[in-house]
Amino acid sequence: MIRKALANLVVKHLCLILLFLGANQDMCLGASFDGTQTYLRYLIVLVHGIGGNFANWTDKKYDEIKNININDLSSYNKYGGFKKHLEKPVSEGGLGLKGYVYAYTFSSPCGAAKDNAKELGDRTYNNPTPGMSGQCWLEKAQNDFIDNFKRDVGRAPLPSETPEKYILIVHSMGNYAARGYIYSEQLRDFFDEGFYAYDVDKVIFVDAVLNGSTMTYIPYMTAYAKGTFLSDRFNELLKNGLPTFDWQFVKKRSFLENFANIYEMSKDKIFEMFTPYIKDQLLGGDIFGPYQFAGDFSGVVIMAPQFYSSLGGLRAPNEAWKGLPDLFPSEIGRTTRVLNKVKSLGIEDEPSYSIVYSSGMPVFEPYSSGVIMLSKSLKDNGLVDFNNKYVNDFLGLNYQKMTFVHPSFYSLPTAQSKFMSLLMARYGVGFFTNDGDGAVNVQSQKGEGIAVLSSAPRYQKVFKSDGFENYLNNDFATQVFIVEGAMVGTAALMAAGGTPYIIAWQNLWPMRLIPAASLITNVYAYKDEINSCVEAHRQILSENELLSKALLDSVAIFTVNDLQTTLEATTSEEGSAFLSFSISSPEAGYRSIKARAVQENRVYAGNVSMPVPTTLDNNRKYMMAVTVTEAPQRVAGKLNYLVPALMRSFEYSFNFAAWKPVANVDPKTGEFYLDGLPFAEGQNVLAVRSENAVGVKANQLCKIILNTIPMVPSNLLPLPGMYTNNNQIEISFVFAKAAREGFKAPRHLGIKSHC
Numbered sequence: 001m002i003r004k005a006l007a008n009l010v011v012k013h014l015c016l017i018l019l020f021l022g023a024n025q026d027m028c029l030g031a032s033f034d035g036t037q038t039y040l041r042y043l044i045v046l047v048h049g050i051g052g053n054f055a056n057w058t059d060k061k062y063d064e065i066k067n068i069n070i071n072d073l074s075s076y077n078k079y080g081g082f083k084k085h086l087e088k089p090v091s092e093g094g095l096g097l098k099g100y101v102y103a104y105t106f107s108s109p110c111g112a113a114k115d116n117a118k119e120l121g122d123r124t125y126n127n128p129t130p131g132m133s134g135q136c137w138l139e140k141a142q143n144d145f146i147d148n149f150k151r152d153v154g155r156a157p158l159p160s161e162t163p164e165k166y167i168l169i170v171h172s173m174g175n176y177a178a179r180g181y182i183y184s185e186q187l188r189d190f191f192d193e194g195f196y197a198y199d200v201d202k203v204i205f206v207d208a209v210l211n212g213s214t215m216t217y218i219p220y221m222t223a224y225a226k227g228t229f230l231s232d233r234f235n236e237l238l239k240n241g242l243p244t245f246d247w248q249f250v251k252k253r254s255f256l257e258n259f260a261n262i263y264e265m266s267k268d269k270i271f272e273m274f275t276p277y278i279k280d281q282l283l284g285g286d287i288f289g290p291y292q293f294a295g296d297f298s299g300v301v302i303m304a305p306q307f308y309s310s311l312g313g314l315r316a317p318n319e320a321w322k323g324l325p326d327l328f329p330s331e332i333g334r335t336t337r338v339l340n341k342v343k344s345l346g347i348e349d350e351p352s353y354s355i356v357y358s359s360g361m362p363v364f365e366p367y368s369s370g371v372i373m374l375s376k377s378l379k380d381n382g383l384v385d386f387n388n389k390y391v392n393d394f395l396g397l398n399y400q401k402m403t404f405v406h407p408s409f410y411s412l413p414t415a416q417s418k419f420m421s422l423l424m425a426r427y428g429v430g431f432f433t434n435d436g437d438g439a440v441n442v443q444s445q446k447g448e449g450i451a452v453l454s455s456a457p458r459y460q461k462v463f464k465s466d467g468f469e470n471y472l473n474n475d476f477a478t479q480v481f482i483v484e485g486a487m488v489g490t491a492a493l494m495a496a497g498g499t500p501y502i503i504a505w506q507n508l509w510p511m512r513l514i515p516a517a518s519l520i521t522n523v524y525a526y527k528d529e530i531n532s533c534v535e536a537h538r539q540i541l542s543e544n545e546l547l548s549k550a551l552l553d554s555v556a557i558f559t560v561n562d563l564q565t566t567l568e569a570t571t572s573e574e575g576s577a578f579l580s581f582s583i584s585s586p587e588a589g590y591r592s593i594k595a596r597a598v599q600e601n602r603v604y605a606g607n608v609s610m611p612v613p614t615t616l617d618n619n620r621k622y623m624m625a626v627t628v629t630e631a632p633q634r635v636a637g638k639l640n641y642l643v644p645a646l647m648r649s650f651e652y653s654f655n656f657a658a659w660k661p662v663a664n665v666d667p668k669t670g671e672f673y674l675d676g677l678p679f680a681e682g683q684n685v686l687a688v689r690s691e692n693a694v695g696v697k698a699n700q701l702c703k704i705i706l707n708t709i710p711m712v713p714s715n716l717l718p719l720p721g722m723y724t725n726n727n728q729i730e731i732s733f734v735f736a737k738a739a740r741e742g743f744k745a746p747r748h749l750g751i752k753s754h755c
Contacts, residue, residue, distance in 0.1 A: 033602075033611060034559070035640040036202060036641065037642075038639075038640070038642060038644060039096075039643060040163065041164070041165055042163050042642070043100055043142060044166070045102050045137055045166055045168050046082070046101065046103035046170075046171075047120065047168055048103070049170075049171040049174050050109065050172060051109050052105075052109055052174075054105045057083040057103045058081065058084065082542070085548070095548060095643055097643075100163065102141040104140065105129065106119055113177060114187075114191065116176065117176070117179075117181045117190075117191075118136070118181075120138065120180075121137065122136050122184075123138075123139055125195075127140075138197075138199070141166070142163070145157075145162065146162060149162075164199060165200070165201050167204075168203045169203075169551065170203065171540075171541060172209055173327060174208070175208035176335065178200075180339070181196055181200075182200055184196050186342050190335075190338070198345075201351055202352045203353050203354075204353075204354045204547070204551055205354070205356065205456075206356045206550075207356065207437050207445055207540050209327055209336075209439075210340075210445065211329060211447065211448065211450070212327055213363070213440045213444060214329060214363055216327050217364060290516035294516035295422060295423055302423070302527060342452060343452070348620075350452065354550040354553055355453065355550070356461070356543075356546055358539075358540050359417075360413055360414050360417050360435070360463035360533060361533055361534065361537075362417055362432040363435075363438060364430060364432055366430065368430075399426075399429070399430055400426055402425075403432075406431050408434060411435070413435055414462065415469055415472035416465060416530070417435065417464070437536040439537035459549060461536075461540060461543055463539065467526050468525075468529065475522075476515060479514060479518055491508060552643065552693045553694050554696075555692065556647060557690075557698070558638075558662075558690065558700050559612065559613045559614060559638045559639075560612055560613075560636070560702075561583040561584065561671070562581040562585075562592050562635075563581065563632040564590040564591060565590065565591060565630055565634070566589060566590060566591075567591055579594060579595040579616040580592070580595075580616065582618045583638075590634060594628070595616055595626050596627040596628060597627040598621050599626075600623060601624045607696070608699055609700070610700045623702050624702065625703040629706075633677075635674040637662075637672050637674060638671050639662075640670065641690075641693075646692075647691070647693060648691040648693065649690065649691045650662045651689050651690075652686065652687065652688045652689075653689075654674075654686055655678070655680070655685055659689070681707075681709070682705065683703050684703065684706060687699070688700045714733065715732070716732075717732045718731070
């Protein structure tokens with residue numbers, strides 16, 4: 001019987017050890033042991049991107065909400081609604097954060113990142129945006145919270161009811177404002193002094209331009225190599241705006257100030273841009289004419305409406321693209337380069353980061369495009385003659401045909417993205433073979449190479465129309481295979497009859513009208529879905545589930561507020577060496593007990609065997625073990641998680657007993673009690689495991705050492721009953737108590753005396 005009980009005990013211990021060693025070791029989702037507090041301690045601030053406004057997060061027209069005369073790219077936002085999702089009650093599928101979510105608009109939505117950073121968080125900055133009362137966003141959010149609380153509750157909130165920490169959800173260029181605020185102390189190239197208040201616990205980047213956008217190369221590369229691309233007036237702008245090819249043009253304001261005018265002029269030439277050769281191709285001027293016609297026609301159907309809606313909003317050339325240089329990739333962009341070199345603020349001060357990025361919509365590939373464009377420009381202007389027929393012929397090809405031999409083209413994730421890459425190559429600007437969201441490439445969105453983001457979890461959304469993707473991979477591919485095979489076979493038969501094979505094959509081009517017509521038909525059938533993919537950079541804001549996952553991915557953390565016993569229990573010895581639990585508010589009939597010693601672990605090694613945070617004598621501790629001299633009858637705990645009501649599981653095991661759910665967790669504060677734990681003299685083990693709303697698991701372990709044994713003398717000298725004739729006798733003994741793990745004071749008290 002004893003042997004069986006011992007075996008069961010060993011199995012229990014072994015299972016618990018294996019659980020803590022093996023569970024979820026790859027999920028290191030942040031640098032802090034504390035996780036996030038519950039939502040009562042935060043204000044969630046939504047930050048828009050370049051040319052946006054607060055309506056980007058709502059589902060209403062901007063002008064219907066607030067009549068502010070600002071220079072924004074889109075007065076109508078058809079993708080919003082995430083704010084409403086955050087505020088909707090949990091019972092209705094939302095997160096229940098009403099009253100804690102705020103969104104504003106930068107005074108210059110297309111302005112410089114350093115100005116936006118100050119508007120976001122500098123309390124000394126006089127914000128010029130109408131309706132902001134000179135306040136920065138974070139200050140305004142807190143005051144708006146107080147006003148809303150007064151309106152809803154009928155009184156001012158107590159200090160403990162007013163959030164002082166923030167969670168930022170930033171889109172696109174908004175990341176520059178957020179990072180500029182957080183790391184302002186390190187950015188003396190931009191700010192005279194730092195202004196970060198160490199009040200941001202978490203940042204979610206959504207399709208952020210973390211490493212700049214290669215799309216910013218387009219107007220400048222086009223300007224150098226293809227000055228007549230848009231209009232005759234374009235050349236006049238270039239003469240005043242672009243000095244040399246050394247990228248110092250950012251210092252020339254004339255070109256930037258006229259950037260909007262350039263695109264305004266291009267709007268009238270959209271159909272010309274998409275379909276310059278349709279007539280000749282359809283009549284057989286190009287043997288691939290039917291496919292080219294179908295592609296160009298598809299381009300008009302899919303992309304022209306997007307250009308009309310987006311480019312038509314540029315109405316203020318002196319303001320609209322003031323912040324454009326901030327978006328340059330780090331190899332030429334000063335803002336991006338400096339921001340990406342910042343150092344971590346440390347484990348306790350660094351916010352946790354999560355990244356949402358989009359793919360499936362190609363973006364500009366500037367390097368090979370630049371080589372070809374520059375070479376073509378030199379050749380066309382007679383500055384260089386390559387004296388090689390094959391090189392000259394290659395440079396004479398259009399980018400669409402050259403895309404087929406571009407290695408990056410075949411790395412695009414979907415058939416639809418390859419189709420879009422070919423359509424976009426018809427601009428004549430260059431290759432669109434980098435995967436991205438149509439505005440920012442994936443590498444930039446993921447923040448690759450940025451040290452402070454190295455451990456951030458990343459969540460991907462691949463934009464595609466499932467129906468159109470299936471059509472391209474199956475029906476269209478089959479049709480092309482059959483038609484091309486039929487053309488080859490028919491041409492071979494005609495060649496056998498005396499017609500030269502190449503002539504016969506070229507004359508069969510009308511057979512391609514079958515798959516071409518099929519392509520146009522399916523583009524029309526799926527045009528709404530494809531259009532949403534074209535605008536993936538903003539469409540991502542409607543992905544409520546994915547954005548919520550990034551918001552809720554912080555590990556759920558069990559913390560100890562207090563260890564308590566009943567008032568009837570005898571008070572043990574106390575003194576200056578004892579530590580008091582700072583977050584202590586015992587209910588009637590209970591009192592707080594004190595800790596004698598604490599053993600900590602501040603080395604983060606993932607979500608396994610994590611310490612248990614607590615606060616002793618107003619100092620944050622991360623306990624692996626705590627020594628007490630009274631048996632706790634209640635553990636007052638708190639679940640650190642943004643929305644406790646959404647937890648999948650939260651369980652504890654005491655002294656290797658079976659796992660039990662932690663009951664009665666307050667859905668707002670996360671507070672709870674563990675009552676009646678059977679503490680024994682010596683070491684007791686409290687284990688906690690959790691799984692948050694999005695499946696992130698964590699395990700915590702804390703030893704609570706109960707030491708109630710009184711001090712006992714030992715090592716007596718001379719021994720009792722011993723006789724001596726020495727009149728200078730030395731008497732010594734040692735007082736010893738039970739082991740106190742982590743106790744830094746001497747464990748033994750030795751006393752010597754001479755008679």
